[in-house]
Amino acid sequence: MIIVPEKEIADLIGRDQSFAAVEAVFAAMSRKDAYNFPVIRESIGHADALYGFKSGFDRESLALGLKSGGYWPGNEAKGLTNHQSTVILFDADTGKVKALVGGNLLTALRTAAASAVSIKHLARKDSKVLGMIGAGHQSTFQMRAAVEQRDFEKVIGWNYHPEMLSRLADLAAELNLPFEAVELDQLGAEADVIISITSAFSPSLMNAHVTAGTHIACMGTDTKGKQEVEAALVARATVFTDEIAQSISIGECQHAVADGTKSEADIIELGSVINGDHAGRSSDDEITLFDGTGVGLQDLAVASAAVDLAIEKGVAIEVDF
Numbered sequence: 001m002i003i004v005p006e007k008e009i010a011d012l013i014g015r016d017q018s019f020a021a022v023e024a025v026f027a028a029m030s031r032k033d034a035y036n037f038p039v040i041r042e043s044i045g046h047a048d049a050l051y052g053f054k055s056g057f058d059r060e061s062l063a064l065g066l067k068s069g070g071y072w073p074g075n076e077a078k079g080l081t082n083h084q085s086t087v088i089l090f091d092a093d094t095g096k097v098k099a100l101v102g103g104n105l106l107t108a109l110r111t112a113a114a115s116a117v118s119i120k121h122l123a124r125k126d127s128k129v130l131g132m133i134g135a136g137h138q139s140t141f142q143m144r145a146a147v148e149q150r151d152f153e154k155v156i157g158w159n160y161h162p163e164m165l166s167r168l169a170d171l172a173a174e175l176n177l178p179f180e181a182v183e184l185d186q187l188g189a190e191a192d193v194i195i196s197i198t199s200a201f202s203p204s205l206m207n208a209h210v211t212a213g214t215h216i217a218c219m220g221t222d223t224k225g226k227q228e229v230e231a232a233l234v235a236r237a238t239v240f241t242d243e244i245a246q247s248i249s250i251g252e253c254q255h256a257v258a259d260g261t262k263s264e265a266d267i268i269e270l271g272s273v274i275n276g277d278h279a280g281r282s283s284d285d286e287i288t289l290f291d292g293t294g295v296g297l298q299d300l301a302v303a304s305a306a307v308d309l310a311i312e313k314g315v316a317i318e319v320d321f
């Protein structure tokens with residue numbers, strides 16, 4: 001068995017490899033060559049933690065395994081990231097454990113890659129203003145990946161806790177982009193692309209905030225009950241997702257589907273756009289919304305890439321197991 005510790009991940013895999021791995025696995029999912037197993041996610045009644053498993057199998061790459069972990073909201077005060085996860089990969093031919101891979105940075109990379117893939121395929125080509133909602137741990141990964149997809153000239157941001165916005169301002173400065181903290185109506189009016197990455201259980205971005213032609217990547221809602229945008233906005237947008245089953249149960253679409261304003265049949269897999277089976281955005285006025293729920297196959301894809309790179313670079317730890 002190979003071990004790739006968390007501390008090695010940053011030197012092994014970056015945004016380019018993560019983007020390629022996620023785009024490929026979304027495409028494989030849409031071809032029905034890769035599938036996710038039902039997600040387990042439970043509130044364990046200790047440390048306010050949400051704990052669970054995401055797993056799946058990709059018949060093309062033979063990535064088989066699971067990511068186990070979850071969300072511990074008190075971790076930041078202990079100097080740890082709130083998300084804690086580990087990926088276990090198995091040999092698809094024998095079922096023997098193949099690798100144990102630190103999953104924290106990989107989670108951020110694969111989540112940012114997912115919204116970046118959606119921007120590549122769905123945002124207007126002339127997008128100039130990036131709007132960020134959320135300034136938590138994931139937000140900087142999201143911004144870094146997003147700005148590589150279009151020639152953004154400005155970043156604007158809103159956060160429920162405004163004192164956290166300096167995190168976005170600092171990164172924008174590093175990326176040589178002007179940054180402005182704005183209210184949500186200005187964010188919706190100006191942004192060509194909006195990324196929402198919060199842990200909210202009630203909507204911040206409302207239908208009335210958003211103007212025609214915007215692409216919205218809703219990345220925070222990954223659990224029953226969470227919600228970042230008003231259901232009427234989901235109903236108005238053309239909705240794409242990583243996986244429809246997750247979108248309607250734990251993703252942003254759960255609310256619009258429950259209130260009957262969005263039909264499951266109207267939700268489109270992003271993979272079908274990548275594969276050329278769906279045209280994607282149909283006009284410059286259309287609002288496209290990517291419901292990025294986070295699938296186990298994303299984790300397996302980036303973990304497999306990290307294992308291959310660890311072997312190649314001679315940093316994989318081999319143990320008899």
Ligand code: NAD
Pocket residue numbers: 071082083107111133134135136137138139159160161164197198199200201202204219220221222292293294295
């Ligand atoms: P974090 O705890 O570091 O930050 C939380 C963010 O949410 C902050 O910006 C905070 O101000 C904001 N927030 C908190 N309460 C709010 C409220 N009531 N209304 C609006 N905003 C509020 O978390 P993080 O690590 O940045 O993760 C953010 C979210 O992304 C979490 O919900 C997490 O579960 C989710 N996530 C999704 C995926 C995916 O694949 N879709 C992957 C990783 C994380």
